[in-house]
Amino acid sequence: MKVVALYKWARDPEAATVRAGGVVDWGNAKMVAGDDDHAVIEVAKTLAEGGELVGLTLGDGDAAWAVARGVDVAYSVADAPYLADEATTAAIMAAAVKHIGGVDVVVIGDAEQQHPAVPGLLAGLLGWPALSAVGSASADGAKVTVERKVVGNIQTVSAGTPVVLGVAAAGEEAKPPGMMQMLQARKKPVTTLSLADLGVAADQGVTSAGTALPELEGAKMLEGSPAEVAAALVAALRSDGVL
Template identity: 35%
Template structure:
């Protein structure tokens, strides 16, 4: 099976994140890592390959620094990677990003496309749906379990109430949550092998995508202003002098909790 895993390099969610003057996430000075959910997607692809054979390709769209995430992903075990890199991509919205990724996927002839359910920087959760629509294939989203039987796919789709069982045939897009598996750690052998694995770099011209359709200029949404999260203020202390319960209820009522 030919499997493509979408990987995104994002600022570490455990560190302070900021926006630049153009309202885009500041990545140059940030501690950038692989999007956490994508590691679960990589692991799921490797498990499928180990069970039935095939090839796993990493697909990334991003600046030159995204090569670090590609090598980290390859060190886990995938066979090769494709890096879509073009200065005109800076500031692309989800619609523009899906246009570029769909064009790249169109060159890879994938049976199965796996990605994380969301990215920790954008958190829009729409990319798998957009890609499935553009490619004209099925989307099995939010999977906590995936079973592959030839061309038949069965997923347990995680919901707030439990899970739904959904099915599709390949080709298809599957997005996964962090409940689906436990990603492996790259071995020293895997890290060394990753340095020799092929990485193909593609530009917008290679994909036949016009620069006016992507980037800040081609975005379908725009950030007009933003404000930093306010500092956490001190809580209100209630001293119980026999009326603590009433004071607590009054506070909750004032904050519209009750």
């Protein structure tokens, strides 16, 4: 199978600083590997066995990250900016997947916490189905079989290709590549694409009217002796109907 692994397509929310009044300062934060990205490469590698594994990143992130983890061919849409409109991000990805061509499976981080609509949008724009919350996958001829966790159940789903798989990592990466692998990976060529090459624009369908601190900032602080605060807390939780 020809499999595209999408990685490093968002910024790390922890790179942002929230200033007075809720103003967000991103500094010059770059696209970084997301929490799910190492699992993306793992799943993509399994599916691409005997085929081709293509890495695709947005922005000027370091492609060696993926090459050192086993990607055969690396593409980057170097001038793709970080966008709030997930539909535009997905449109850039879809254009790149079409440009790469002949792709059977796109594997992308599930990104439930930050950009949860992107995998579904990407599939919608490609006209393919998508499955999210995927933990692992195997190839079976022209089909893929995925295992995923949905509402406390483990579900095995068989899917035809082409298909988009949103992968949720179960934890930290077990064995990151070493320094030697990273150095060797840097020697591999990366094909740089531009938005113009792909015929897409980074125009967003939303404009930000600004950021603010959440209204309900701060807890109701309970004060007194340990016995007093404990009694006050239990009384408050009972009156909220949560005990």
